[in-house]
Amino acid sequence: MNYELFVGIDISKLTIDAVSFTEEKIEEAVHRVFKNSYDGFGEMLEWLTAYNVPLEKALFCCEHTGIYINPITGFMDANNLSLWVENGLHIKRSIGIRRGKSDKADALAIAHYAYSNQYKARLYNFPSSTTSRLKHLLSHREQLLRHQTSLKCTCSELRGFGTENAAYCITDSEEMLAIYAERIKKVDMELSSVIQNDQELNNQFQLVQSVHGIGKQTAFFILIHTEAFSAFSDYRKFASYFGIAPFPYSSGTSVRGRNRVSSLANKKLKSLLTMCALNTIKKDNEFKRYYDRKKAEGKSSLCVLNVIKNKLLSRAFATIKRGTPYLAEMIA
CATH class of the missing domain: 3.30.420.10 (Ribonuclease H-like superfamily/Ribonuclease H)
Known part of the structure; x- marks a missing residue:
């Protein structure tokens, strides 16, 4: 226009x-x-x-x-x-x-x-009420997790160095941790309820989870940040958004650096996908064999893990495009 x-x-x-x-x-x-x-x-x-x-x-x-x-x-x-x-x-x-x-x-x-x-110009698309609710719930969950982690660290330090004089503080902290755990559990239940009440979103949620290594929390974040797979046309753009797409680093004849990922990234989603990649290489499967093969070729662990993150993401987008769950290879 x-x-x-x-x-x-x-x-x-x-x-x-x-x-x-x-x-x-x-x-x-x-x-x-x-x-x-x-x-x-x-x-x-x-x-x-x-x-x-x-x-x-x-x-x-x-x-x-x-x-x-x-x-x-x-x-x-x-x-x-x-x-x-x-x-x-x-x-x-x-x-x-x-x-x-x-x-x-x-x-x-x-x-x-x-x-x-x-x-x-990319005109703003007003999110659905379901997507907005999911965003607020995930944000609330992250806040509860931060408080819970902070309290866990404090409690752990007190047990190790101040047990005698901080008995009340330790007991009170343990009670608070139990409350935080219960609250987080309730938020998880509410997240699942919101997803299940939206048939299309629930279908996408199940398809993304069908990819080996991608769990519930990662699937939540992928759905929200892709706006139910409407904000990104392919997985490469989304990979660039949260910092796992490699970019060249060179200039003229003097600068010839290795390709590297950008620090401009959604760090939370990147960390979640890193955990997914680490889980995939714990047992024998295509990702584990790929990881071992590349390591034997002399590739660094982080480089290979980054490739696995891209593979997981490409499979998630492929399941949505096909409308069918991801079928892992069968090992005889």
Whole structure:
């Protein structure tokens, strides 16, 4: 679509800063502040009517700021407007050298980014209520796990070095750990219930779990971060997203480094898939034999494990594409 009006939006908890300009008058950008609410967004649309440009020809762009974008994404979806939610790092690296920082300057930079990159704009698809519930549940589960792990470490240290004087603290910590374990179990049950109540999502969940080595928690994360396999067209793009796709490292004739994975990654999902890969090589199967063969050829363990992660991911995407479970080879 050929857009005529560009609106950069910098979102904070209570307010949004909007900067707008038309394609013909890029240098005449206008700035306004509105409330981060449906009423504020309505006022923003009234403000934009002064340009005499149909809102269908307007491209709204903002950074992904977590839950603070929920009101505006819901509003834009309800009004069928074009909203581009971009990764903040993309915008930051496109700005170049800049001194100082303000919400107004950030909104202007976002608007210029939208104008300059409009040809590759990816309009935001409002997630289903099921996907949103799963995201919140998984986030809550991760928070409980962090607290549980922290308490376990503290309790372990007290047992080893301060048992006599910290008896009460140890007992209280053990009781709290039991509560955390019960809460995590309840969250797991709720996650399973949400999945089972959505037939299509449950089918995808079962297909992904059919891949040898991929467990329930990894399947949850894959479903959510692929938005039920609608956000990524193939597994290679998803592999790049969470940091297991190798990229070249070379320049001219002097720099000839090895291919390496990027540190820009979803570290949580990467760690989960690493555990999956480690589990697959514990018993005799195609992955174990591949691992042993490559190790015998002199490959490093991490390199081979990274290949196995890619293999697991490609099989998960293949099961969804075919609509049939993964069939592991039969060993005589």
